[in-house]
Amino acid sequence: KAGVTQTPRYLIKTRGQQVTLSCSPISGHRSVSWYQQTPGQGLQFLFEYFSETQRNKGNFPGRFSGRQFSNSRSEMNVSTLELGDSALYLCASSLSGSGNTIYFGEGSWLTVV
Amino acid sequence: GENVEQHPSTLSVQEGDSAVIKCTYSDSASNYFPWYKQELGKRPQLIIDIRSNVGEKKDQRIAVTLNKTAKHFSLHITETQPEDSAVYFCAAYYDYKLSFGAGTTVTVRA
Numbered sequence: 001k002a003g004v005t006q007t008p009r010y011l012i013k014t015r016g017q018q019v020t021l022s023c024s025p026i027s028g029h030r031s032v033s034w035y036q037q038t039p040g041q042g043l044q045f046l047f048e049y050f051s052e053t054q055r056n057k058g059n060f061p062g063r064f065s066g067r068q069f070s071n072s073r074s075e076m077n078v079s080t081l082e083l084g085d086s087a088l089y090l091c092a093s094s095l096s097g098s099g100n101t102i103y104f105g106e107g108s109w110l111t112v113v
Numbered sequence: 114g115e116n117v118e119q120h121p122s123t124l125s126v127q128e129g130d131s132a133v134i135k136c137t138y139s140d141s142a143s144n145y146f147p148w149y150k151q152e153l154g155k156r157p158q159l160i161i162d163i164r165s166n167v168g169e170k171k172d173q174r175i176a177v178t179l180n181k182t183a184k185h186f187s188l189h190i191t192e193t194q195p196e197d198s199a200v201y202f203c204a205a206y207y208d209y210k211l212s213f214g215a216g217t218t219v220t221v222r223a
Contacts, residue, residue, distance in 0.1 A: 033209070033211075042213055042214075042215050043157070043202065043211075043213040045210040045212070048210055050209070055208075055209045056208055090156065090157070097209050099144050099206055101147070101159065102159070102206075102211065104149070104156045104157045104158070104159075106155070106156045107156055
């Protein structure tokens, strides 16, 4: 059974650009959540989706957005990139998100220059 | 919102000794408590989890205990091995999100 798949794995962007990250959950999982990991702030919750509906959102500016498709795949977008957006972006999936086991993907390493 | 505190931030143990990491959480509504191990450059990997209706869970050399009244939970690793060296994160789950502790860097000395 394939794990959580994230693309791209590594990317470099310039300040002011935008980026879209993609996540395919484990087959059968319908809850997808996103986290940002930085050395200074640790692991922080961005948002969670289930059946194409956002059920919770973390304390991030509106430049950070996401969506989920009918096949449970998810994307997150960051617009007007800032240097501080450089981070590891982790996608996680679970069956329904209601306290089910949560598995992380390998992450997308974003560097903003 | 939920606040998770994790101690210690670094832990150095002799191979074969035990390691204990402790976490406290603030929101009594949190109902699921996973522990993740993260090696350098890799994703957090689930090593053990416990739900709020269980007080203790064990998986080979790893055990987790939960005290709901005191709102704290702990990870115990026995007979540590060099491959246990990594950063360990505790987390508390509520309202569709995980709130993480700041992490513990565990070094197992050979």
